[in-house]
Amino acid sequence: MQQLSTFLNIPSLFSALAGVIGLLVGSFLNVVIYRLPIMMQRGWRKECLEYLQIDPESTQEAVAEEPFNLVLPLSRCPDCNTPIKPYQNIPVISYLFLRGKCAECGCHISIRYPIIEALTALASIIVAWHFGYTPQAIFALFLTWSLIALIFIDIDHQLLPDSITLPLLWLGLCLSLFNIFTDAHASIIGAVAGYIALWAVFHLFKLVTGKEGMGYGDFKLLALFGAWLGWQYLPIIILLSSLVGAVVGVSMIIFVKHDHNIPIPFGPYLAAAGWIALLWGNEFNQLYLATVGL
Template identity: 50%
Template structure:
C-alpha cells in the first residue's frame, strides 16, 4: 500500500504529463470563475468595511448592513441585480451563450470575466506541465492565482489589497521551508530586500520630484515575490517590470494621448516578471548575469 502511494506521488510530481496538464486546465477554468468573484468583490468589501467603520465611529447608521463577502450574496448582474442562472455561470461557455450580455437586462458583460477564466486555465495547464502536480506544482498554481487576481484588481482600481499581498508573502516563506523554489534564507532576504528596494526608489523619486511614483502595495508585492523566488530573482523582476511598464506607458501616451503624469498600475508588470522568473528558475536567472 505504501509503495503504491509513493508511486502515485512520484507520478504526480513528474512534469511534462499531458493528461495532468489537461485536467489542470479544466480545473483552472473553474478556479478562474472564483477568481472573478475575488477580483470583483474584494475591493468592494474593503470599501464597504471602510464606510461602515467611518459611520460607526461617527455614531451614524451603517450604510452597508447587509452581509457581503466572497460567498454571499449570490452572483448577480451589477446593473439589474438579477441572479445569474446556473447555466450562465459555466466558465467561458456561459459568456458565449449569452453573447456577452446579461440574460435579463441585456447590458454588456465585461470581457474581463472570460479572459480571467481563460488565463487561469492556460496558466494551470502550463504550470502543471512545467512542475508536475505534486507539492511544487500546487504551490506554483497558488502563486499564479494570487498574481492573476492582484494584477486585474490593480489594473482596474490601482489597488493591491493587503488581504492578498500579505498572505502571498507568508505563503512564499512557508513554501520555501522545504527549499521548493529558493532556500529559506534567500527567501527571507528576498522578502526584506523586495520591500526595501521599492521603498528606497519611492523616497528617492518623492524627494526629487515631490510626487509619489509608487504605491505601498507595490512594495509588498515585490516583497512577496522575493519570498517565493529568493533575492537573486529581484533584479530581473524589477528590470523586466520596469521595461514592460515603460513600453506600455509610452504606447498609451502615443496611441491614446494619455497625459504623461497620469499614473499607471505597476502591479501587473511585477506579476508578469514574477511569473517569468518562476517558470525559468534560478539557473536561467543566474545565466543572464554570467552569459557574457
C-alpha cells in the same frame, strides 16, 4: 489512490486537469476582483465613522445593506438583478452560449469575465506542464491564481490588497523551510531586500520629483517574490517589470494619449515579471550573466 497518482503523473493529463480547475478558479477570481475592493472600502468607511464617533445610521448614505462578501449575495445581473442560474455560470461556455448578454434583460456582459477565466486556465496549464505533479506545482498554481487577482484589482483600483499579499509573503517564508522553491536563508534575505529595494526607489523618486512613483503594495509584492524565489531572482524581476512598464507607459502616452499626470499601476508588470521568474527565472539569470560577461 495509486491509480490517481499514476494519472496525475502523466504530464498531459495533469495539465488538462489543471486547466479545468483553472477555469473554475477563474470564475471565482472574477468575484474576488470585483467584490474585494468594495469590501475593503466599506470596511474603511466603517472604521472612519467609528473613529469619528459617528453613528452609521445617522449618515445620509445609511441604507439597509444585505450581506456583501465573497459568497453573498449570489451572482446576479448588474442591470436587472436577476439571479444567474448555475448553468448560466459555466466558465467561458455560458458566455459564448448567451452571446455575451443577460438571458433575462439582454444587457451586455463584459468580455473581461471569460478572458480572466481563459487566462487563469491557460496559466494553470503552463504551470502544471512546467512543474509536473509536484509540491512546487500545487503552490505555484495557488500563487498564479493570486497574482491574477492582484493584477486586475491593481488595474481597476491601483490597489494591492494586504489580505492577499501578506499571507502569500508569509507562505513563501514557510515554504522555504522545506526548500520548496528556495532555502530559508535566501528567502529571508529576499523578502527584506525586495521590500527595501522598492522602498528606497520610492523615497528617492519622491525626493527628486516631489511625487509618489508607486504604492506600498508594490514593496510588499516584490518582498513576496523574494520570499518565494530568493534574493537571487530579484534583479531579473525588477529589470523585466521596469522594461515592460516603461514600454507600455510610453506607448499609452504616445498612442492612447494617456494623461501622464494619471499614474499607471506598476503592480501588474511586477506580478507578470515575478510569474515569469517563477517558471523561467534560472534561464533568465543565466542569460543575463552571460550577456554582462559574468
